Amino acid sequence: MLTNTFAGALMLASIVFTGAAFAESDSRESSHQIQQIRNATIKVTYGETTFLIDPMLADQGAYPGFPDTYRSELRNPLVGLPMAAEVVIEGTDAVILTHTHLDHWDDAARKLLPKNIPLFVQNAADAGMVRSQGFTDVRILDDETEFGGVALHKTGGQHGSDTLYAIPELAEALGEIMGVVFEAEGQKTTYVVGDTVWRDEVVQTLERFQPNVVVLNTGAAELIGFEGDPIIMGKEDTRRMHRALPDAAIVAVHMDAVNHMTLSREELAEFVENEGIAHQVLIPADGEILSF
Template sequence: MQLQLIRNATVLLRYAGHALLVDPMLGARHTLPSFAGQEANPTADLPFPAEQVVAPAELALISHLHPDHYDGAAARLLPRELPLVCRAGDEEVLRSDGFQQVTPLSTAITWHGIQIQPAPGRHGSGPILDRMGEVTGVVLRAAGEPTVYWAGDTVLYEEVLGTIASVQPDVIVTHSGGAAFGGTLIIMDAQQTLEVARAAPQATVVATHLEALDHCATTRQMLRDAATAAGISSTRLRLPQDGEALTLEAARA
């Protein structure tokens, strides 16, 4: 498989002969409001024109409808006939945007030989959790491909660890920017990302959702420094730059 980080959580996966676009935030730099009062979002531009990002996509996976995962530009630019797979409960909004093939991920589905299975997520903790709303992660399986656990916008908690233990993924994609509201983490930070790596010694962890939003305090360099101090190598924890493509294989291949 090939995983290309576009920006933030937006990823293009080439998997089992198909191209899957994950969490499309396609607007130019500073087209969204600030989340932390520091700078308009996104704080980085796309590495390629948005139309170039969309062109290869055969399916889009949308974990939830926060604008850093599905923005107005995505609503305008994604083809109306493009199949969308979304968190169960978000399908009517996407259909109202004109998309013709929207599948809520309430249970595992199979698309062109790729099994797409929902995984639990918790977008924060305590009182902030209700404010952030529901999210989903995804597990991908296909013959001849690594098993991928895309954790999505979640903090590390017992059900994430349970998914790792039960699925035994070859690749784990984390959202690791340390975003917080009112001092409460709403996605993983450096330490939680390292805990994921420790919990899955067989897996390659690919950290995304970094250096693109003004409420994400964790940088790639901070995460790399923490991993080095913890003895976690750069082959086990990958930190792609925007636009960079990684080729990843099954741990048991």
């Protein structure tokens, strides 16, 4: 059970961000919504267009833990979906894959999604992989892409430190990733940062777009033998993001669902409360919808 601190952080968030709502997955009360599904899987709705991002839709415990990572003896996902997988994909107009690691694109998602659904990927290699899995409308995202009245911008990052990428085997395993900025007339600019550590590419995106909403993968996942050198952001990066954009809403995701995450929602909630920034950091539970 989550602590009172966590509950308090969510309550403060819902007060500060007027219109924040927790509703069923098919709710269209607001034209700009972000729904936390599980792990890094979210749904972003702008007006009448809904994007499903990084779908991992398997049942609890379907896969072995990631080898050579923190708590690899645990099976993934650690928790079940908050609703049936078929309900998750309902209303989806397009899918975005920030990369193709199992916890962002899994067998269950590949089986359930319609093979003709528009599906955006970061590069030709990922496009080839996804097409080989039977999908027929695979598009490579670039800096200026439009879909359903929404402007999409590919952003950069790196799935770990330069120290990790200096090791060829790790560089290959970690691979390339992207983030995405969403823009539409009359909507708040939203930046889905993706599986990256804090880097110049992130800072450049903040400076260029000045997003109103930032979705941050904050689980601080770690590899065995490289403790203290996480491959995605964590609590200190959440504070850093707030300092860079003090008026932005930060939506913290990618926690509590796969074995190698070292930071939990509860721990992050306690941290942002102690830092005095809980009113700007939203930590949604699985299934919850935030409206902006």
